[in-house]
Amino acid sequence: MTPFSPLLVVAVALVDADGRVLLQQRPPGKAMADLWEFPGGKVEPGETPEAALVRELEEELGIQAQASCLAPAAFASEALGDRHLLLLLYVCRKWTGVPEARHATALTWVRPAQMYALDMPPADLPLIGLLEALL
């Protein structure tokens, strides 16, 4: 039997002072192009989830967050092509710098209830209600 080897991805709901959450739009030409997603990405071998998220925030948005400011919030478990995605969602309210779209097509700040109107990856859909309850 093939061992179960999930794709481990970390993502974060960056929450501003008005309770809005940052989403970024995936660029054209990539899988799930144009969908709105939480900043984040794959955990590399040997990395902790928190270190991976700190790295992704710097790479994707040019902001600095401390691992201690990343609060584990929810997770998603979803088939993704021939893999199985485990997505760990953190909440973060404190960072340094102003997010800029270094990889994404665009950024937007929205309340969780507004996410239902956006096209998001299937794994993210159950996370919207959880964020509504949480924030």
Ligand SMILES: Nc1nc2c([nH]c(=O)n2[C@@H]2O[C@H](COP(=O)(O)OP(=O)(O)OP(=O)(O)O)[C@@H](O)[C@H]2O)c(=O)[nH]1
């Ligand atoms: N960052 C992020 N990834 C998500 C979300 N939802 C979701 O299904 N994913 C999936 O999780 C994986 C994230 O890995 P990634 O960001 O490193 O990969 P990528 O496809 O953008 O590009 P890459 O493999 O060229 O780096 C992608 O397959 C992405 O579609 C989300 O809300 N945020």
